[in-house]
Amino acid sequence: MIDTTVFQDKTAVYYTLGCKLNFSETSTIGKILREAGVRAARKGEKADICVVNTCSVTEMADKKCRQAIHRLVKQHPGAFVVVTGCYAQLKPGDVAKIDGVDVVLGAEQKGELLQYLGNLQKHEKGEAITTATKDIRSFSPSCSRGDRTRFFLKVQDGCDYFCSYCTIPFARGRSRNGTIASMVEQARQAAAEGGKEIVLTGVNIGDFGKTTGETFFDLVQALDQIVGIERYRISSIEPNLLTDEIIEFVSHSRSFMPHFHIPLQSGCDEVLKLMRRRYDAALFASKVKKIKEVMPDAFIGVDVIVGTRGETAEFFEQAYRFISGLDVTQLHVFSYSERPGTQALKIDHVVSPEEKHQRSQRLLALSDEKTQAFYARHIGQTMSVLLEKSKGSTPMHGFTKNYIRVEVESDNSLDNQVVNVRLGDFNEDKTALKGTILI
Incomplete structure (x- = not known):
């Protein structure tokens, strides 16, 4: 049993970097501490506990994590500092060495954060508590509202894809999920709390069901029945896992919105192969075509990475032409960042920072053009x-x-x-x- 008397009337601040999934998980951590007697620190108030939930998708993300930790340690002198998230799992030793950090928790430990806080006495040296990636098994449920109108329901965690440029499988472990019954119960609770919209989040949500023998389509059908939830949005789904069955269902669903976010990463097949993606440009185009056939006004957001190793000028131009011809609404453009331990480092042809920036700007301009054209079509409706x-x-x-x-x-x-x-x-x-x- 954890003695929660030590937490009574203590205050905490939370800082989250990265994806919607991280924000959802931080909200759940906040709920755990709140139930133990910890309240959120008011603006300008010195906190007793600082929780930093980190990201490590790029080198810049790592840098922002370090800066955030230093800033919080300075703003809240004497606070017990806990760091968790992807950067903490990938580089626990480095994080533990940062002045002021007390405990570093890996992916397996973040859901049980309370038991690692002890009596909140500062450590002379940061302690790192992690589990090897291959041994990460737990799925920590999370359905959070935070300060937003919508709820974020975590339906899946981890990834089995091991794309050549990505560290997420090493940071979050293999694909796993809770049961449909547990997701339905959390959605019902969100409705009871006044929630009208839920965003389904995860690392690779289309892979839902691997650990429970269910499918993402089964989940979507079950959630559609929940009374009180008027809107669901699918945060991001791999094109090879977005089946025609799912698209058709959304097109006549009571509550699933005509809104998709589909990672493309590159519109050039040669680059997709170097990335070890599990589809080609033709498959991606077919998914967009299918969506627009049954939902002409659907919003389609697309992730694109520029400047990956192996992306020659010719390959980028090929990708640009392909994306330009897609009937999509918005591009989320990321510049490739070298990540230690990834297979992409073995690929020849490195793109200069200047060229990455130029390519990124061209795609962002294309995105603005597509988004504004999409909006303009709806004026007067x-x-x-x-x-x-x-x-x-x-x-x-x-x-x-x-x-x-x-x-x-x-x-x-x-x-x-x-x-x-x-x-x-x-x-x-x-x-x-x-x-x-x-x-």
Whole structure:
């Protein structure tokens, strides 16, 4: 038994880097500490506990993690500092050496954080507690609201794909998941707490079911039945795991939105092979075509990496032409970062930082062009929007079913409400359409 009396009236701050999954997990850690008697520190208040949930997807992410730890140690002198997440799993020794860090917890330990806090006495030297990647087995459930309108439901963790450029399988372990029954129960609880939208998160969510003998399609069908949840969004799904069956189901679903996020990474088959991706450009194009056939107004976001080893100028141009011809809505563009221990380091032809930047800028410009064209097609239409509370006197924002960001006059009584809005022209910075609420 853990003696929680030591945590009574203690305060904590939380800092999260990286993906939606990390934010979901941090929220769950916060809930665990809150139930033990720890409250969130107020702005400007010195905290007793600092929790940093790290990312390690790029070298820059590692650097930001170190900076965040140093900053929190300085801002909260004497606080008990816990570091977890991907960077902590991959480089536990390095993190433990950072001044002020007390405990470093790996992927297997983060869900049981409470038992590693002891009596909150500072350590003379940081202690790293991790499990070898091959032995990571636990699945820590997480369904978090945080400060947002929507909930984030973690349905899967880990990855078995081992793409040549990626460290995620080493940081999070092999693919695993909870049961559909447990996911349904968490979704019901979210509905009971007033949640109207749930985003399904994970590392490779289309791989759901490996540890329970179920499938992602089974999960989607079960969640669609939950009374009270009006909207689900699939955060990201590999193109080879996005089946026509799933696409067809979403097209007539009660609550799954016409919104997809599909990682492409490159539109050049030669580069996809070097990346060890499990599809080619033709398969990706077929998925986009299928979505648009049954959901013409669907929002499709796409991840692209530029400047990977082996991406020659010719290969990039080929990828650019392919992406330009896709009927997609938005590109999330990342510059390739060398990661120690990955197979990509064996590939010849290194792209210079200057060339990476140039390629990235071209794709970002293409993304803006596609997103604005998609938004413009909807001007004048009336669509349902789930509104989110505004800060101060700023306009309220919300999203349509197909993920168009809408800006309306502030009325915080409409927070977390679905309302009909007539879509007008772009706002000043073209990040949203102005809307008029219809009573």
